Amino acid sequence: xxxxxxxxxxxxxxxxxxxxxxxxxxxxREIVEHxxxxxxxxxxxxxxxxxxxxxxxxARKRLLELPAGTAEPGEEPLxxxxxxxQEECGLTGGEWRELAAFWTTPGFCRERMHVYAAxxxxxxxxxxxxxxxxxxxxWRVMEIAGRLEEIEDAKTLAGLLLYLRELPQATSPx
Amino acid sequence: xxxxxxxxxxxxxxxxxxxxxxxxxxxxREIVEHxxxxxxxxxxxxxxxxxxxxxxxxARKRLLELPAGTAEPGEEPLxxxxxxxQEECGLTGGEWRELAAFWTTPGFCRERMHVYAAxxxxxxxxxxxxxxxxxxxxWRVMEIAGRLEEIEDAKTLAGLLLYLRELPQATSPx
Numbered sequence: 001x002x003x004x005x006x007x008x009x010x011x012x013x014x015x016x017x018x019x020x021x022x023x024x025x026x027x028x029r030e031i032v033e034h035x036x037x038x039x040x041x042x043x044x045x046x047x048x049x050x051x052x053x054x055x056x057x058x059a060r061k062r063l064l065e066l067p068a069g070t071a072e073p074g075e076e077p078l079x080x081x082x083x084x085x086q087e088e089c090g091l092t093g094g095e096w097r098e099l100a101a102f103w104t105t106p107g108f109c110r111e112r113m114h115v116y117a118a119x120x121x122x123x124x125x126x127x128x129x130x131x132x133x134x135x136x137x138x139w140r141v142m143e144i145a146g147r148l149e150e151i152e153d154a155k156t157l158a159g160l161l162l163y164l165r166e167l168p169q170a171t172s173p174x
Numbered sequence: 175x176x177x178x179x180x181x182x183x184x185x186x187x188x189x190x191x192x193x194x195x196x197x198x199x200x201x202x203r204e205i206v207e208h209x210x211x212x213x214x215x216x217x218x219x220x221x222x223x224x225x226x227x228x229x230x231x232x233a234r235k236r237l238l239e240l241p242a243g244t245a246e247p248g249e250e251p252l253x254x255x256x257x258x259x260q261e262e263c264g265l266t267g268g269e270w271r272e273l274a275a276f277w278t279t280p281g282f283c284r285e286r287m288h289v290y291a292a293x294x295x296x297x298x299x300x301x302x303x304x305x306x307x308x309x310x311x312x313w314r315v316m317e318i319a320g321r322l323e324e325i326e327d328a329k330t331l332a333g334l335l336l337y338l339r340e341l342p343q344a345t346s347p348x
Contacts, residue, residue, distance in 0.1 A: 003234045012186050012193055017204045017282060019186055019193055022231055027305045029231045030191045032206050032283070056280035057196055057203045060177045063280055070281075104328045105278045105285065106230035106237055107244075108191060109206070113328070145339075154278045154287070154328045161335035165319075 005029075016070065034111035038081040039068035039155045041099065041163045042091050042118045048138040049163075050089050050121075051156070055133060064137060065153045066115075066160070067091075077101075077114035085118065088134055090126035094118040099162045104155065115159045141167065179203075190244065208285035212255040213242035213329045215273065215337045216265050216292045222312040223337075224263050224295075225330070229307060238311060239327045240289075240334070241265075251275075251288040259292065262308055264300035268292040273336045278329065289333045315341065 005022035011030075012019040018033030043049050056063045069084030071077065078096065085091045099115045128134050139147060144160050151157050179196035185204075186193040192207030217223050230237045243258030245251065252270065259265045273289045302308050313321060318334050325331050 003229075005231065011188070014185070014193075014195070014204045015202070017193070017206065019188075019191070021188070024229075024231055027231075028189070030188045031232045032191065034282070037281075055177075055198075056277070057179065057198055057201075058205045058282060058284045059277050059280045059286075063277065065280070068281075100331060102326045102328045102331060103230070103233050103237065105283070106233045106239070106327055107211075107242075108208070108232060109279070109283070110232045111279065112233075148336075152276045153280055154276045154332050157274065157276060158328055158332040158335065161332065161339070162322075165335070 030108060032109040032111070034070075034109055035073070036071045036077070037068060037104075037111055037113045038071070038077050038084060039066040039113060039115045039159050040081050040085050040118055041066060041116070041159050042085055042089065042094065042121045043141060043163075044091070044121050044123065047141050049141055049144065049160075050091060051137040051139060052088055053135040053137055059152075062135075063153055064150055065156045068113075068155065078116070081114065081116050081118075085121070086124075087127050087129065088132070089136055090124040091118070091121040092124055094121035099159060102158070113155060115155065115162065117163055204282060206283040206285070208244075208283055209247070210245045210251070211242060211278075211285060211287045212245070212251050212258060213240040213287060213289045213333050214255050214259050214292055215240060215290070215333050216259055216263065216268065216295045217315060217337075218265070218295050218297065221315050223315055223318065223334075224265060225311045225313060226262055227309040227311055233326075236309075237327055238324055238330070240330045242287075242329065252290070255288065255290050255292075259295070260298075261301050261303065262306070263310055264298040265292070265295040266298055268295035273333060276332070287329060289329065289336065291337055 008022045071080045104111045182196045245254045278285045
């Protein structure tokens, strides 16, 4: 089977998202166009990971998540991640590595996400966008394994679990 | 802040997805409407987990994922999961429990996903939908931790990592 569609037509082009209907042989697929995104497991030298709690309009509730953001046009994922972590959380510096890269919902959306660990970050002044209402929440790294039930976001679960795998003493339940 | 939008207008209604623009105070949010979904970590008595490899048109490549599917109208998540596991993989029976429930992409999409573990499932005949081209892949549970780099799908990473947390001997790298 070819890895290009036979045809594609745009049904919606918005500020963040688009929607395309592609024909692949006998099948029509509705695909959400998305510029890609990043999330960061940011840990400071005191052993705290920083999370953000914010209203997520699609869920109609406030959710606790890793700091994250959407790529600007032409921006490299690591640059997006450093920019978002500074803007949302005021965290800079640190040693960075990629934990994973994945599609968030490959059945219907073009969003690809890179997740980073940033260790030894330094606290400074955040500068969130005007439409963001962010509460910063800090957990001790050693608390994470016992509090995963508070997380209702896929990238946050995946990112924290990947990070914990490298800390064997923190992976056992409770 | 209210947890209902001030207004909402539908921009697209398709076969699987819809797109709504909601106004929340000063902000407009583009939101993908989705009926919700499930994924299953299905393990048989021989110690194999069943994964599916299929073309994911948004990614334009074949991806290795947990068996998963979309809720039919009015269907309970556990019923969706049992149905999809039988249809995609021919797996029935087993002991079921919920590993997690989360939003897949709460910044822009209404999809909520339930992830189950099903242990002791029995192999039978699959009956995939006509538009599905699925390859079944079996990994030993003990292999999973060393092969996570082959996974490029968020729900699959989260589901497998949650399952591994309950198997301490399998969580250390390599």
